[in-house]
Amino acid sequence: MLKKTHNLFRNSIREAILRCMKDDKNVILMGLGTDDPKGIFGTTKDINKVFPKRVFDLPTAENGFTGFAIGLALAGKKPIITHQRVEFSLLSIDQIFNQAAKWNYMTAGKKNVSMVIRLIIGKGWGQGPQHSQSLEAIFAHIPGLKVVCPSNPYNAKGLLISSIEDKNPVIFFEHRWLHETFGKVPKKKYRVAIGKGKILKKGKDITLICYSLTVLECLRASKILRYYGIEPEILDLQSLRPLDKNLIIKSAKKTKKVLIVDNGWSFYGISSEIMSLIHENIKSKELRIERIGVLDTSIPSTRALAKHVYPNQILIIKKVGNLLKKKFKNLKKFDDNDFYSDQPYKNFLGPF
Amino acid sequence: MKLIDNKTKIKLFYEMLRIREIENTIASNYKFQKMRCPIHLSIGQEAIAVGVCQNLKKNNKIVTAHRSHAHYFAKGGDLNSMIAELHGKETGCAMGKGGSMHLIDIDNGVEAAVPIVGSTIPIGTGLAWANKLNNSNDVVVIFFGDGATEEGAFFESLDFASLHNLQILFVCENNFYSVYTGIEKRQNKNRKITKIARALGIGSYHGNGNLVENIYSKTKKIIEKIKKEKRPYLLEYETYRHLEHCGPNNDDHLNYRDKKIIKFWQQNCPLKTYEKKLRKENILNDKILNKMINKIKEEIKKSFDFAEKSSFPKKQLTFKHNYA
Numbered sequence: 001m002l003k004k005t006h007n008l009f010r011n012s013i014r015e016a017i018l019r020c021m022k023d024d025k026n027v028i029l030m031g032l033g034t035d036d037p038k039g040i041f042g043t044t045k046d047i048n049k050v051f052p053k054r055v056f057d058l059p060t061a062e063n064g065f066t067g068f069a070i071g072l073a074l075a076g077k078k079p080i081i082t083h084q085r086v087e088f089s090l091l092s093i094d095q096i097f098n099q100a101a102k103w104n105y106m107t108a109g110k111k112n113v114s115m116v117i118r119l120i121i122g123k124g125w126g127q128g129p130q131h132s133q134s135l136e137a138i139f140a141h142i143p144g145l146k147v148v149c150p151s152n153p154y155n156a157k158g159l160l161i162s163s164i165e166d167k168n169p170v171i172f173f174e175h176r177w178l179h180e181t182f183g184k185v186p187k188k189k190y191r192v193a194i195g196k197g198k199i200l201k202k203g204k205d206i207t208l209i210c211y212s213l214t215v216l217e218c219l220r221a222s223k224i225l226r227y228y229g230i231e232p233e234i235l236d237l238q239s240l241r242p243l244d245k246n247l248i249i250k251s252a253k254k255t256k257k258v259l260i261v262d263n264g265w266s267f268y269g270i271s272s273e274i275m276s277l278i279h280e281n282i283k284s285k286e287l288r289i290e291r292i293g294v295l296d297t298s299i300p301s302t303r304a305l306a307k308h309v310y311p312n313q314i315l316i317i318k319k320v321g322n323l324l325k326k327k328f329k330n331l332k333k334f335d336d337n338d339f340y341s342d343q344p345y346k347n348f349l350g351p352f
Numbered sequence: 353m354k355l356i357d358n359k360t361k362i363k364l365f366y367e368m369l370r371i372r373e374i375e376n377t378i379a380s381n382y383k384f385q386k387m388r389c390p391i392h393l394s395i396g397q398e399a400i401a402v403g404v405c406q407n408l409k410k411n412n413k414i415v416t417a418h419r420s421h422a423h424y425f426a427k428g429g430d431l432n433s434m435i436a437e438l439h440g441k442e443t444g445c446a447m448g449k450g451g452s453m454h455l456i457d458i459d460n461g462v463e464a465a466v467p468i469v470g471s472t473i474p475i476g477t478g479l480a481w482a483n484k485l486n487n488s489n490d491v492v493v494i495f496f497g498d499g500a501t502e503e504g505a506f507f508e509s510l511d512f513a514s515l516h517n518l519q520i521l522f523v524c525e526n527n528f529y530s531v532y533t534g535i536e537k538r539q540n541k542n543r544k545i546t547k548i549a550r551a552l553g554i555g556s557y558h559g560n561g562n563l564v565e566n567i568y569s570k571t572k573k574i575i576e577k578i579k580k581e582k583r584p585y586l587l588e589y590e591t592y593r594h595l596e597h598c599g600p601n602n603d604d605h606l607n608y609r610d611k612k613i614i615k616f617w618q619q620n621c622p623l624k625t626y627e628k629k630l631r632k633e634n635i636l637n638d639k640i641l642n643k644m645i646n647k648i649k650e651e652i653k654k655s656f657d658f659a660e661k662s663s664f665p666k667k668q669l670t671f672k673h674n675y676a
Binding site: 028053058059061063064065066067068069070071072073074075076077094095098099104105106107108109110111112114143144146167168 | 445446447449450454456458463464466468471472473474475476477478479480481482483485486504505507508509511512515672673674675676
C-alpha cells in the first residue's frame with residue numbers, strides 16, 4: 001500500500017494530463033491505444049471516460065497524426081501525443097524535425113506549435129533492437145524542440161504540466177522502468193521548470209550527472225559509495241534541451257570530478273555534449289571527467305547479451321573508483337547485474 | 353452549371369494575369385542576385401490556384417507546398433511582404449527566414465507552405481479537424497502535386513479525413529513531374545489518384561487544370577457539397593509547368609520532357625486561351641488588357657522598390673524565434 005502522500009510514476013503522468021484537461025478545454029489527448037483497456041501502461045487509463053470528446057484513439061499513421069496534431073496546435077489546440085515506444089515516433093520525424101520544430105522560426109514567430117509528444121523508452125525482458133532504444137540525443141540535437149526526461153513521480157507530474165503549458169513542441173521521455181516507481185507527489189497542480197536540473201544529493205567528492213532511469217542507478221550506486229565513505233553529488237538533468245548549463249558547471253567546479261551516466265549510447269551522445277560543455281568552461285588541472293552509457297551496439301533481445309550493453313551501479317562505482325583513484329574491496333557482493341539489466345524489479349514477470 | 357457573370361470572368365482573368373506578371377518579373381530579375389533563394393515558379397499552373405481560391409473567403413485556410421506562389425497570390429497574400437521575403441529582407445512575410453518555400457500570410461488564410469513533399473497534407477487535415485472540434489463549417493483547402501500522392505502522409509491524411517468527416521478540399525495539381533522524374537516512372541498507369549480517394553471513401557473528380565472557368569464552377573459546387581454533406585472531396589487537375597522545376601529558366605534542352613507534349617501545353621496555356629476566349633466574348637480588348645497590365649506593373653514595381661529599400665534583418669534575429 002502506498003502512503004497517501006505518495007504515488008506511482010504512471011499515476012502522476014495520468015494526474016498531470018487529467019488536471020491540464022480539466023483546466024484547459026483545448027488540451028487533447030491522442031495516440032494509438034490512448035483509450036484502450038490498459039490505457040498506455042495505466043498512464044491514460046479511463047481519461048476517455050472523463051473527457052470523451054477530447055481523447056482520440058488514432059489510425060496507425062504516426063507521421064500523419066503528428067501532422068494532424070500540428071494543424072490542431074496551429075488552430076489553438078494543445079495536443080498530447082503518446083507513442084508506446086520511442087521507435088514509433090521515428091515514422092514521424094519529418095513532422096517533428098522539419099515542421100513542428102521549425103514552425104515558430106520559419107514564420108518569424110507568427111505561429112507556434114504548442115504540443116507534447118510522449119515517448120516511452122523500453123529496456124529489458126527481451127524487448128530487443130527496436131523496443132529498447134534511448135534516442136534522446138537525436139531529439140535534443142534539434143533547435144526548436146524542448147526535451148525533458150523525468151526520473152521520478154514528482155518531476156514527472158511537474159514536468160508534464162509545464163510541457164503541456166509550454167508554447168513549443170516538447171518531447172517528453174518516459175522510461176518504461178520508471179512507470180512502477182513511486183514517491184512523494186502533491187495532489188495539487190505544480191510545475192517543474194523546463195530547462196532546470198536538480199541536485200538530488202549534495203556531495204563533495206564527485207558529481208554524478210544523470211537523467212531518466214540512470215538517476216535511479218546513480219542513487220543506488222550512491223548508497224554503496226557512501227558505504228565506502230565517498231560522498232557523491234547527484235545531478236538530475238531533468239531537461240536535455242534547454243540544458244541547465246549553469247548547474248552542471250557549478251557542480252563540476254565544486255567537485256572537479258565528474259562522471260556522466262548516459263541513458264543512451266554515449267558515442268555521439270548526451271554525455272559527449274556535457275563533457276564538451278565542462279571542458280569548454282572549466283580550465284583546471286584537477287578536473288577529471290569520465291562517462292558511461294549504453295555501449296556502441298544494437299541492443300539484443302536475450303538477457304544473456306543485453307546485460308553487457310547497459311551501464312549499472314557496479315560499473316558506475318568502478319568508474320568512480322578510477323576517477324578518485326580508489327579501490328573498493330568486496331564490491332562483488334553488490335553486483336546484481338543479471339537482474340538489473342533485465343528486470344525493473346525482482347518480482348517482474350513480464351512481458352512489458 | 354450556373355453561368356459565370358462577366359465581372360467574375362474578368363476577375364478570374366485578372367488574377368491569373370497578375371500572377372503571371374509577378375512570376376515573370378521574379379524570373380527576369382532573378383539574375384541580379386538579389387533574390388537569393390530557390391524559387392519554384394507557377395507559370396502555366398495559374399488556373400487551378402485562381403479557379404479554386406476565387407471561391408474562398410478571407411478566413412478560409414489553405415496550405416500548400418513548394419510551388420506555392422500562385423496559391424499565395426490567389427488567396428490574397430500580400431505582394432510586398434512576399435517580394436521582400438524573396439529578397440531576404442526584414443519586411444518579408446517571415447522576416448527573411450523562410451524564403452520562397454515558406455510563404456505565409458495568416459490574415460489572408462495562407463496558413464502554410466513547405467517544400468517537404470506532402471508534409472502540409474496532414475497539417476491541413478489537422479486544421480480541418482480543429483474546425484470540426486470547434487463546430488465551424490469552414491472548409492480547408494490543401495494544395496499538393498502528383499508527387500505528394502506517393503507519400504504516406506497523403507494516404508494517412510485522406511484516411512483520417514474520411515473517417516472523421518472533415519471538411520477538406522484536397523486539390524492535386526498533376527503536372528506529371530516530380531523534379532525531372534516523369535509520372536510514368538513513379539506510378540503504374542492504372543493507378544489513378546481519383547480512384548485512390550474513392551477507395552478511401554472520398555469523392556473525387558479529374559479534370560483539365562488549365563480551364564479556369566471550369567475549375568471555378570466545379571470548385572463552387574464541390575465546396576457547397578462538402579459543407580452540406582460534411583465530407584472531404586478531392587479534385588485532381590492536370591496542368592503543366594512552363595519553366596524548370598526550380599529557377600527562372602526554361603530547361604527543355606535537357607530533353608526530359610517530350611517536345612510535342614511541351615508544345616501541346618504551351619498552346620493550352622491557361623492565360624492565353626482564356627484571353628482568346630474573353631476577347632471572343634467581347635469581354636476583353638486591348639484597352640482593358642493594357643489598363644490591367646499597367647496597374648499590375650505599377651504594383652509590382654512598388655513591391656520591388658519596397659524590397660530594395662527594406663533592411664536586411666539584424667544579427668540578433670538569427671537566434672530569435674527558435675522558441676515561442
